[in-house]
Amino acid sequence: MNVIIISHDADVDGIFSLAIGLMKYPRAKTFLTGYGKENFKVMLEFINKSITSSDKNLMIISDLGMNDNYHERFLQTFRKIKGRVKIIWIDHHNWLPKTEFDINREVELILDRSGTKCATELMYERFAAENQTALVLSKIAHTADFFINDQYLPPLPEIIKYYNFFPDKQSLLYDVAKNASKGILWNVKMQKDYNEFSLLRDKAKKHVFENMKIRNICGFMVVFIKSSPYLQTSIFSEEVFKKTNSDIAIFYDDTKKISIRRGNDKISCSEIANNLFEGGGHSFAAGAYVKSGSNDVEEIIKEVQVSIRKTLYKGKQ
Numbered sequence: 001m002n003v004i005i006i007s008h009d010a011d012v013d014g015i016f017s018l019a020i021g022l023m024k025y026p027r028a029k030t031f032l033t034g035y036g037k038e039n040f041k042v043m044l045e046f047i048n049k050s051i052t053s054s055d056k057n058l059m060i061i062s063d064l065g066m067n068d069n070y071h072e073r074f075l076q077t078f079r080k081i082k083g084r085v086k087i088i089w090i091d092h093h094n095w096l097p098k099t100e101f102d103i104n105r106e107v108e109l110i111l112d113r114s115g116t117k118c119a120t121e122l123m124y125e126r127f128a129a130e131n132q133t134a135l136v137l138s139k140i141a142h143t144a145d146f147f148i149n150d151q152y153l154p155p156l157p158e159i160i161k162y163y164n165f166f167p168d169k170q171s172l173l174y175d176v177a178k179n180a181s182k183g184i185l186w187n188v189k190m191q192k193d194y195n196e197f198s199l200l201r202d203k204a205k206k207h208v209f210e211n212m213k214i215r216n217i218c219g220f221m222v223v224f225i226k227s228s229p230y231l232q233t234s235i236f237s238e239e240v241f242k243k244t245n246s247d248i249a250i251f252y253d254d255t256k257k258i259s260i261r262r263g264n265d266k267i268s269c270s271e272i273a274n275n276l277f278e279g280g281g282h283s284f285a286a287g288a289y290v291k292s293g294s295n296d297v298e299e300i301i302k303e304v305q306v307s308i309r310k311t312l313y314k315g316k317q
């Protein structure tokens, strides 16, 4: 059987979902990808060229949510290959009801709506229940995905982020998943790469701390800090909050994308994001786009200021 596994490239949950897929189908063709138009385009191309006409095909997609901007294109592709492939889509992100309904008609969709399970746990239940290695992997992914410090972990989130910046990221991340599928969570190569990464990360940290700006917006201390490829936003934000004692942190970069994190639960990150362009996320972590580039921090500050005001005074005018 020709097996294809597509999973999320950015985090432990995506990589360990793939690992569990590889435990069940060790010879599967794999593809790791993220969100955004370009990524979805490449993913569809990969699907089209990987489904063979002669063999039986199985395609597993994991830890990737379906954005309603692309769902029509996916439906077209799925309908075209329907007779030749069984598709299993496993996810735990928020899907619009219409998207869920349409995709559900074409594929076996396992979508967790409880907000308490990560994709690796769903992969474990579907493909590897009773397997002890898979169980440990699913627990590690849960710890990493929900940021609970219930067990000590090797720095997998950071090394995965680091590998994403290499041209050969597909093979680097595949190796992490393949090793994990055999019960190997960390090795000498990863340690060497991690040491190299640590130097770059610490340099980046020093630089962004020197250039951060803190503003009082409607009584909230908001820190504006440039993000870096070497800094994993959610992990780094904890350090930012400790150091600055601020309520909200806005991470901006050269792509006009911002990430929003909070130091306490006085305000919702997703509500701030929703008052900006293409905003979305959770109350504790969200993202959106701004009109201004990273060379114009003061303009970014103004845009965020407006959205925080809107968030606070919504319904009170």
Ligand SMILES: [Mn+2]
Binding pocket: 013, 014, 063, 118, 119, 145
């Ligand atoms: Mn996930």
